[in-house]
Amino acid sequence: RRIILSEKPESLIPRPPVVTILGHVDHGKTTLLDAIRNTNVAEGEAGGITQHIGAYQVEHKGRLITFLDTPGHAAFTAMRARGAQGADIVILVVAANDGVMPQTREAIAHARAARVPIVVALNKIDRPDANPDFVKRQLAELDLVPDEWGGNTLVVPVSAKQRIGLEDLMEAILLTAEGIEIRANPKGKVIGTVVEAQVDKSRGPIATLLVQNGTLEVGDVIVAGTAYGKLRAMFDFRGRKIRAAGPSTPVQVMGLSEVPEVGELFTRYDSEREARAVVEQRKQEAAAKAARAPKA
Numbered sequence: 027r028r029i030i031l032s033e034k035p036e037s038l039i040p041r042p043p044v045v046t047i048l049g050h051v052d053h054g055k056t057t058l059l060d061a062i063r064n065t066n067v068a069e070g071e072a073g074g075i076t077q078h079i080g081a082y083q084v085e086h087k088g089r090l091i092t093f094l095d096t097p098g099h100a101a102f103t104a105m106r107a108r109g110a111q112g113a114d115i116v117i118l119v120v121a122a123n124d125g126v127m128p129q130t131r132e133a134i135a136h137a138r139a140a141r142v143p144i145v146v147a148l149n150k151i152d153r154p155d156a157n158p159d160f161v162k163r164q165l166a167e168l169d170l171v172p173d174e175w176g177g178n179t180l181v182v183p184v185s186a187k188q189r190i191g192l193e194d195l196m197e198a199i200l201l202t203a204e205g206i207e208i209r210a211n212p213k214g215k216v217i218g219t220v221v222e223a224q225v226d227k228s229r230g231p232i233a234t235l236l237v238q239n240g241t242l243e244v245g246d247v248i249v250a251g252t253a254y255g256k257l258r259a260m261f262d263f264r265g266r267k268i269r270a271a272g273p274s275t276p277v278q279v280m281g282l283s284e285v286p287e288v289g290e291l292f293t294r295y296d297s298e299r300e301a302r303a304v305v306e307q308r309k310q311e312a313a314a315k316a317a318r319a320p321k322a
């Protein structure tokens with residue numbers, strides 16, 4: 027299922043890890059994503075208000091980490107359903123006052139099914155009713171044994187609200203990333219995943235893509251599902267115009283024929299003609315399949 031299998035091993039070089047945040051509702055996923063973004067995104071941006079494009083990158087000790095800014099299981103599951111390995115590492119947010127809840131278990135199941143390592147962010151440790159040891163026991167029962175207890179799950183106490191422990195969380199992510207194969211060929215076939223997409227009244231379909239292999243450039247022709255087009259413009263997560271985006275880079279693109287589905291894979295084609303033909307064939311196949319399906 028790894029999408030870069032066709033690349034020669036010697037052509038692969040390290041790329042930033044891609045991280046997604048899962049966990050039970052209200053345990054602090056959104057707050058944590060915002061805190062990380064605000065603390066670690068490179069300085070020097072006007073106003074510090076960055077637009078949300080579904081993914082961002084932070085730098086920790088000179089190394090980049092890509093965060094998928096779409097909390098919740100839907101995007102993760104959508105990517106998996108279409109065969110894309112969306113994330114390299116899952117941050118499982120568990121509120122230290124609330125402990126393991128149904129969606130915590132669900133998130134663990136998703137991560138395990140995708141064979142993606144889990145780092146636990148034990149959140150809300152600032153709360154007077156926080157009970158970290160109780161939660162660690164709960165995690166251990168689910169085979170996420172904290173490393174301080176001899177297991178191999180990194181459990182990092184944090185407060186997203188008070189921005190405590192975020193550096194430790196970045197450390198834990200980079201440490202986990204070292205243990206797994208996180209490579210791509212920047213000169214190889216251009217492949218990636220649609221992270222977010224919508225239609226803009228004046229600019230047409232806009233999609234946030236995560237490049238996973240190769241380097242996407244302005245002027246490239248891509249196909250994502252039944253959406254295709256020549257990319258007219260590309261922006262980084264800060265909204266700045268860019269001309270190229272390599273592996274693990276989130277990029278917002280304009281120029282697609284329609285709004286692609288989240289989780290859809292995209293690939294580059296040599297010409298618009300070729301891309302259109304691929305899309306036409308996909309549409310015909312979908313229509314034929316719909317015609318064969320029994321009426322509900």
Ligand code: GDP
Pocket residue numbers: 049050051052053054055056057058097149150151152153184185186187188
């Ligand atoms: P999500 O549903 O997992 O995205 O959770 P949110 O980020 O929306 O947070 C749910 C609630 O918990 C909000 O009221 C947050 O302010 C609060 N919250 C999040 N992180 C912390 C934390 O570290 N400490 C405390 N005390 N509250 C937090």
